[in-house]
Amino acid sequence: MHGLALHTPGGAPGNGDDRLLGLSLFSGAGGLDLGILLACPGYRALGYLERKAYVAVV
Numbered sequence: 001m002h003g004l005a006l007h008t009p010g011g012a013p014g015n016g017d018d019r020l021l022g023l024s025l026f027s028g029a030g031g032l033d034l035g036i037l038l039a040c041p042g043y044r045a046l047g048y049l050e051r052k053a054y055v056a057v058v
Contacts, residue, residue: 018042019042019043019044020036020040020042020043020044021043021044021045021046022036022043022044022045022046023045023046023047023049024045024047024048024049025049026049026050027048027049027050027056028050028055028056028058029055029056029058030048033045033048
């Protein structure tokens with residue numbers, strides 16, 4: 001699973017705060033996260049994880 005959707009702290013679904021939060025695992029250059037941001041304008045990645053330095057440099 002690349003992204004993990006989380007609810008905002010203290011927030012519950014349907015409370016008017018419909019932001020999609022995620023944790024980006026195996027992020028690479030971040031292309032999938034950019035695509036999700038274009039598809040879901042309220043998306044915000046809380047963190048990124050990439051263990052290969054040469055792909056994260058891009």
